Amino acid sequence: MTSGTFPGFLSALASVQGPAITGAPEEPILDVQEIQGSILVGFNKDYQHFIFFQITKPTVAKSWLRLLIPHIATLDETLAFRRLFRALRARRAAEPTGVIATWVNVAFSYEGIRKLTSDDEAKKFASEAFKKGLAERSSILGDPTDPSAEGNPKNWVVGNAKSRPDILLLVASDSPIALKNEIKRIKEEIKNLQGAPPGLRATAGLRILFEQPGANLPSGLAGHEHFGFKDGVSQPGIRGRVPGGEQNFLTPRLVDPQDAHSLRFAKPGQPLIWPGQFVLGYPLQAESDDLNPAPPSSDRPPWPDWARNGSFLVFRRLRQDVGGFWRFASAQANLLKQKPGFEGMTPERFASLLVGRWPSGAPIMRTPEKDIGDLARNSVANNNFRFSENTEPILLRSDVPHHSDNFPQAIADAKGVRCPFAAHIRKVNPRDDTTDLGGGKRTLRRRILRRGIPYGSPLENPLTAIDDKVDRGLLFLSYQTSIEEQFEFLMQNWANSPKVPKDYDQDSHVAGQDPVIGQSQSDEGRSRFFTLSGSDGSLYTIDLSRDFVIPNGGDYLFTPSIAALKDVLAS
Amino acid sequence: MATIAQFDPPGGLDDFDSIPNQRLAWSEFLFNTFQDNIQGVEHTVGAGKSQFYNPQVADTPEPNSLKKIHWRGFPLLIAEKHPGNKTAAWKEADQPLANGERSQDEYLEWFVEKDARGKITRVTFTCEGPEYWEAMAHGYPLDYNGPKTVGPTGDRQKVLALYRQYVDPDVQLDELFRNGQYDRLNKWNTTHGVMHLNQRNNTLSAEINIAAFATILRQDSGQLLTDADELIQCAKYGQPGRASDPHIGADVNELARNGFAITLLNPVGLYIDSLDTTGWVTPNGKAASQFWKSIRGKLGMTVRTVFEIPAGEGYTVSDIKIGGTDIEFGGQIAEFIDVKLTGVACREGQFDNQAFGCVGGGPKLAAAALLHPAPRATRYQ
Numbered sequence: 016m017t018s019g020t021f022p023g024f025l026s027a028l029a030s031v032q033g034p035a036i037t038g039a040p041e042e043p044i045l046d047v048q049e050i051q052g053s054i055l056v057g058f059n060k061d062y063q064h065f066i067f068f069q070i071t072k073p074t075v076a077k078s079w080l081r082l083l084i085p086h087i088a089t090l091d092e093t094l095a096f097r098r099l100f101r102a103l104r105a106r107r108a109a110e111p112t113g114v115i116a117t118w119v120n121v122a123f124s125y126e127g128i129r130k131l132t133s134d135d136e137a138k139k140f141a142s143e144a145f146k147k148g149l150a151e152r153s154s155i156l157g158d159p160t161d162p163s164a165e166g167n168p169k170n171w172v173v174g175n176a177k178s179r180p181d182i183l184l185l186v187a188s189d190s191p192i193a194l195k196n197e198i199k200r201i202k203e204e205i206k207n208l209q210g211a212p213p214g215l216r217a218t219a220g221l222r223i224l225f226e227q228p229g230a231n232l233p234s235g236l237a238g239h240e241h242f243g244f245k246d247g248v249s250q251p252g253i254r255g256r257v258p259g260g261e262q263n264f265l266t267p268r269l270v271d272p273q274d275a276h277s278l279r280f281a282k283p284g285q286p287l288i289w290p291g292q293f294v295l296g297y298p299l300q301a302e303s304d305d306l307n308p309a310p311p312s313s314d315r316p317p318w319p320d321w322a323r324n325g326s327f328l329v330f331r332r333l334r335q336d337v338g339g340f341w342r343f344a345s346a347q348a349n350l351l352k353q354k355p356g357f358e359g360m361t362p363e364r365f366a367s368l369l370v371g372r373w374p375s376g377a378p379i380m381r382t383p384e385k386d387i388g389d390l391a392r393n394s395v396a397n398n399n400f401r402f403s404e405n406t407e408p409i410l411l412r413s414d415v416p417h418h419s420d421n422f423p424q425a426i427a428d429a430k431g432v433r434c435p436f437a438a439h440i441r442k443v444n445p446r447d448d449t450t451d452l453g454g455g456k457r458t459l460r461r462r463i464l465r466r467g468i469p470y471g472s473p474l475e476n477p478l479t480a481i482d483d484k485v486d487r488g489l490l491f492l493s494y495q496t497s498i499e500e501q502f503e504f505l506m507q508n509w510a511n512s513p514k515v516p517k518d519y520d521q522d523s524h525v526a527g528q529d530p531v532i533g534q535s536q537s538d539e540g541r542s543r544f545f546t547l548s549g550s551d552g553s554l555y556t557i558d559l560s561r562d563f564v565i566p567n568g569g570d571y572l573f574t575p576s577i578a579a580l581k582d583v584l585a586s
Numbered sequence: 587m588a589t590i591a592q593f594d595p596p597g598g599l600d601d602f603d604s605i606p607n608q609r610l611a612w613s614e615f616l617f618n619t620f621q622d623n624i625q626g627v628e629h630t631v632g633a634g635k636s637q638f639y640n641p642q643v644a645d646t647p648e649p650n651s652l653k654k655i656h657w658r659g660f661p662l663l664i665a666e667k668h669p670g671n672k673t674a675a676w677k678e679a680d681q682p683l684a685n686g687e688r689s690q691d692e693y694l695e696w697f698v699e700k701d702a703r704g705k706i707t708r709v710t711f712t713c714e715g716p717e718y719w720e721a722m723a724h725g726y727p728l729d730y731n732g733p734k735t736v737g738p739t740g741d742r743q744k745v746l747a748l749y750r751q752y753v754d755p756d757v758q759l760d761e762l763f764r765n766g767q768y769d770r771l772n773k774w775n776t777t778h779g780v781m782h783l784n785q786r787n788n789t790l791s792a793e794i795n796i797a798a799f800a801t802i803l804r805q806d807s808g809q810l811l812t813d814a815d816e817l818i819q820c821a822k823y824g825q826p827g828r829a830s831d832p833h834i835g836a837d838v839n840e841l842a843r844n845g846f847a848i849t850l851l852n853p854v855g856l857y858i859d860s861l862d863t864t865g866w867v868t869p870n871g872k873a874a875s876q877f878w879k880s881i882r883g884k885l886g887m888t889v890r891t892v893f894e895i896p897a898g899e900g901y902t903v904s905d906i907k908i909g910g911t912d913i914e915f916g917g918q919i920a921e922f923i924d925v926k927l928t929g930v931a932c933r934e935g936q937f938d939n940q941a942f943g944c945v946g947g948g949p950k951l952a953a954a955a956l957l958h959p960a961p962r963a964t965r966y967q
Contacts, residue, residue, distance in 0.1 A: 141671045143911045151910035154865035302666045302827055303815035309669070317671040403840075404812055429840065447813070449840070451657050451924075453832040454814030497670045503909070508658075511864065514924075520653055520931075536864055538873050 033268030034412075036277050040307050043290065043297055045090065045255045045265060049324040049576040050294055052093030053120045053185060054494045055253055055265060057466050059097070060118065060187035061231040062194045065330075065490070066201075067173055067180035067224040070130045075220025076182070077131065078208050080121075080585035083201075088118035089577060094257060094265065105416060117188035117197050122328045122572035123584065124148060127181030131584045140573075141317030144498040145327060149569045150174055156503065157511045157534030158566050159541065165334075166534075166565045173225040173332065173568040180224055183330065183572050191230075225568075227332070229468035229490045236477075238376075240469055241335045241487050242366070242531075242563075243477035245376030245391060249398050249444065251462040252281030255290040255297070269395065269417055274410040279305055283409045283420070284398030286459055293464055295496050296323035305456040321583045324576035326494045329463075329502045332470070332568030333532075335488040337480040340563040341366070347557060356549020362478065368547050369530040371440030380425035380434050393418045400425035401447045402434065403455075432548040436517045436526035443505050443529065450516035451508075458516075463501050466492040488564070498571055511535060519546065524554040532564055587646040593617060596714065596790070596855025597883030601722060601748060607738040611725055615717070616854060617642055618732035619791060623798035630802055630942055637801040637842045637937050641849045641930070650932035652851060655837045656859050657829040659694035659711075659923040666827065676915035686776025686784070692830045693788050693856045694925045696916040697780035705904040708894040709916040713856045713925055714782040714882070715790035716770045719745065723768035729791070752881070752890070753779035787825055793856060793927060796831055799823040800838035801848055805941035812836075812843070820944035830925065838929060845935040851928040858888045859924040867907045870899065874906055893919055 045055070052058070070076040096116050103111035125146050129137035137146075144152055150168035159166040168175045184201065188194035205221055231237050240246045252266040266287065270277035281287055289308045291299035295318055298308030318325075344362040351357040351365065363386070367373045373386035380400040382390060391397050395418050400406050406425045411417055428434055429448075434441055441448070444462065447455040471487025474480050495501035509516050510529035518526045527545040528535055535543045543559045575584060593616035595602050595609065602608035620640040627636040661679055668674040680698060682688045688695045699708045717727035723745050725738040742759060745768070749757040753774045762772045775781045783789070804811040804820045811817050814836030818824055824831030841848050858880075866874035882890035895903055906913050913919065 141673065143672065144909065147910035154867055155909035157864060160865070160867075299669055302662070303832070309666075312667060312669055314668055314671055314674055317669075317674075449814050449833065449836040451833065452662070452829060454816065454836060456813060456815055499672060500670070507864070512862070514656070518654075520651055522652060522654070538875070 033262050033264050033277075034272045035262065036272045039278055040254075042254045042256050042264070045257055045290060045294070045297070046324050046576070047091040047094065047257050048089050049578055050090040051120045051326075051574050051576070052088035052090050052118055053187075053466055054294060054326045054464070054574060055090055055255075055290070056093040056097055057464070058088075058093065058118050058120075058185070058187035060116075060189055061237075062189070062191045063185065063187040063229040063468050063490075064194060064198055065227040065229070066184040066186070066198070067178070067226070068182040068184065069179075069222045069224050070127060070181040070220070071222055072220030073130050075209060077585050079205055079221060080580060082204055082208070083119070083121065084577065084580050084585065086119050087577060087580065088120060090257075092116075093118060115189040115193055117186070117190070117193045119187075119197065119201070120185045120574060121580070122183045122185070122574040124179065124181055124183075124570055124572050126179060128573065128584070130181060136319060136583075139319035140322070142327070142498055144503060145571050145573065147571075148174070148179065149329070149331070149571050150176065150179070152503070152571070153566070154536070156506045156566075157536050159534075160536055165567060166562070171332070171566070171568045173227070174330075174570040175568075178224045180570055180572075182221075183328070183570075227470060227490065227568075229470045232469055232473045236473065239374070240489050241337050241471070241474065241477060242340050243374045244366075244370055244372060245374065246467070246489075247465055248372065248376045248391075249284065249440070250464060251459075252285040252287040253290050253293060253464075254287045267415075269411050269415060271410040271412045276407075276409045280409070282398075282411070282417075283395050284400065288459055288462055292460065292462065292496055292501070293494055294324060294326050299496075300460045302460065303454060303456050305459055321579040322573070322575065323579075325579060326496060326574050327498050328572040328574050329491070329493045329495070329498060330569045330572060331491040331566055333489045333491050334486055334565045334567050336482075336561070336563045336565065337474060337477050337487070338482045339561055341478050341480060343559070343561070343563070344369075351555070354549065354555065356551040356553050357555070358550075368435055368438060369545065371434055371438035378425070378434075378440075379438075380428065381422055383433050387422065390422045393420060393422070396420040396422050401427075402441060402445065403427060403429045403447045403449065430548075430552075431517070431519060431526070431546075432552055435545065435547045436519065437513075437529060437533075437545050439529050439531040442509050442516065442533070445516045448517045452516070461501055461504055463493040463495045463505065466494065468492075486567075488567075491569075494574070506532070513544065519554060521554060524556055527556065528559075530559055530563075534562060587648075587650065589643065589645045590641045590852050593642065594853040596718060596853050597857065597887040597889040598853065599718075599882065599889070601744060605722070605738060605741045605744060607736050608721070608725070608741070611734070611736040611738050612718075612721055613642075614733065614736050615721065615726055615730050616790075616794075619730070619794055620798075620849075622732065623794055627798050627802060631939055635937070635939055636798075637845075637847055637939065638798040639847050639849050641852060644847070646849070646930055646932050648932075649934070650930060653837060653841060653929040653931055654859075654926055655834050655929060656924045656926035657692060657833050658921065659690075659692050659858075659925050660829075660917055660921040661689065661691050662829040663691065663825075663827045664689065676917040679917040679920070680915045682776060686771045686773070688776075688785050690917075690920070691785045691787055691825065692828060692925060693783065693793070694858065694920060694923060695780060695783050695785060695788065696920060698916040701902065705902040706913060706916075707902055708892055709903065709919055710780050710881075711858060711891045711893070711916075711920070711923065712780055712782055712889065713858055714889045715788070715793075715856065716782055716784065717790050719770075719782050720768050722748075723763075727791075728767060749774055749781055753781055790854065790856070792824065793834070794850065794854065796824045796834050797838050797848070797850055797927075797929065800835035801842040803839070803842060803939055803941035804944060806944055810843070810941050812840070822945040834927065841929070841931045842937070842939075845933075845937045846931040847933040847936065849930050851930050853887065855887065855889065856925060856927050857883065857886070858891055859926040861891075861893070861919070862922040862924075865909065869901045869905050872899070877903075 266281045269282040289300045291297040301309040344366040348362045348365040352360040375391035377391040510533040528543040546556045592613035696711045720727040724740040814832040818832045863874040880888040
């Protein structure tokens, strides 16, 4: 850490109060007491627990929701905690482990909303994806259509036709004990409401369909997913302010106002996106203007008025075949290292080419040959790179403490030599690459907020994992205001497509699908492929005959505002 | 590759073969259109410095590479108007303007046919430019003012025969012409069917114009422009906000920045590349891809396709579900169609042109960017 003194919590507000920047558009004030806390800030908790309910008696469900409302964490609360946590961490130069919070948020499926309101009311949501739900949409996401396949919705543990949830409760805590206590409290509250002895679930009005715990991987792999890669390094910055001070921005602004990037970036690699992309009722990101919001549409909003301040939640339970993934990486590395241009290839380096980052999270664009842990842990460096053009230096504010970035800058890689076009992070966030949509600015509208957490018992060393038949993977969660144009677009149009967002010029080689999350379902089967480049620029295409990430549950839900809960869903 | 002998009709189409000198006239039209655009580019970059070249004048030496530029066929401008509401976007895209001009502006247009129950029986897609049809009717495209030394006068009966073959056997000759001129907006290409593109900017000339002018490097306040949208706003070729034009411009400009000489692959045209039917569910489980047929154009250069289900299957196009939603609009299919054009790049690094400032935005120039290619004076800056 360099420069600046460590601000106390309350005066930490000063650090997020960005300086006024000439030409900056006015950002809206977010309704912090209405928006649920996991959407724009995220829980960021080591322990989470999801409870899926089916409503059998709406009146009982409503009674429970009325009791639940004061416990629903709002943005006001999760933001305050985040700021406190960061101020403490800065001052202690370590994670403040004694500071604990426990949060609850709630989301509803289309069917759940219909049960709590009416057919007509639910129909006001124009989103076909939300109406149909994930299982019905799964074929366009590339999920297996063979009904005997594990990834086919028929075999999902939650979200299939027999277990479609109406309500999803998300509980999260820094402490596993506090989490357990909160879950207990909630369950008892429901039981008392139902007035029925435990066991008579069918008459009780609210039935638990499924429970799913999730947890941050322990110690060395904290913040990583089961393959061993640091997850969630890159999240979009969100334009918007919170009450209390004209410059009280939600996303901390680290760029010096003298640097033109300050208009568009919160920090290097983190573009600012209008909040309407993540919460209903706010200005939307324009198609190709990355500064000003989209002009208001003349359409009526495609959602009921009370949906304002809410957001769509995509939940996908993804099993990860860790042993399969690393066996594949080892086999490929062995084959490749004998080829000119790929000398010295290791399983770790090969896997990093599939992902676009090293296991530590360091981007291969900045360090193509080896993992650099310090780069990964440096929050102003680990996401500071472009793909097509050279990365320009960005001047950071001197009045706010931050790391300094002395690592080698990324070099322009318009030909996909350093980072394959199909590498996971390049597929779903092509940054400044020109895509089939147009310029890099067009990509901004497609971004999502990821709130996932791993599930299942962790492995000591993913690289040497064997097939232990344990169900482990990722509870993928994302927030966006258009399931179709954001989440589904990224999966269907880019991750699953071999030629987009960007392809090699040579006709002889096609980039391939996203090797981590991409799926392919054609007459010829589910095989995919991936093209990478040797140090001599030669292209080489590899077949991926197996899926390493298999969907086995999920649904599309809506996370409403507090007012929507009070005035509509619980009333 | 030596220089090409002549410019060929798009897609390997052979309609011109039966009309004496028609192939030669088509080549003359394209040759002069290329020359016209190159002169326009040189007006800015200087004589002899155009990175866009005429493949009939300059050869294409090794090493050279083909650059396939492709984009999705659903109009992005319309999608953007209806955030979060796909049905509204599909509805608008399927609905032509009052005069029959379609608002599908990504060089792909379509016509939907329904049965008595309102279910879609067939959707026909085209990416044939109107110039081809005007040339077939008159010898040369109607807007072409360049040299016409070859001088065929077209073959109206041929135009009629093709309309009868591809659109409807009841087409009458006088329905295709207005005041003696071939009418792009005739009823068989608007309300009663589709034979070729009729949206005002969907032309071959536009494609060539964009490719040529996108080879000029641009800077704004000393900053070299590389972003597709910044480039199109600055250079004022094509229409910003689309999927196609900014993308074409950006890909071409990237080659230009790397010092390449660039042209379009002969036969010059726009082509339907592919349809992605991943996850489409048919009532009887058959792959939806088998209902997609290429109707005109050689392999790899398809200019006309249909999506249609044979009577025996027992269901219609509308009974197919994409992500759980029935196909009720042609646009739902267009969303999964890739349209392409192919560029050629050679002589890498042989150019080192400076970057020029942005085109002064007078209202005349902005208008010129939107309309069908205007007279030279307003096009070049």
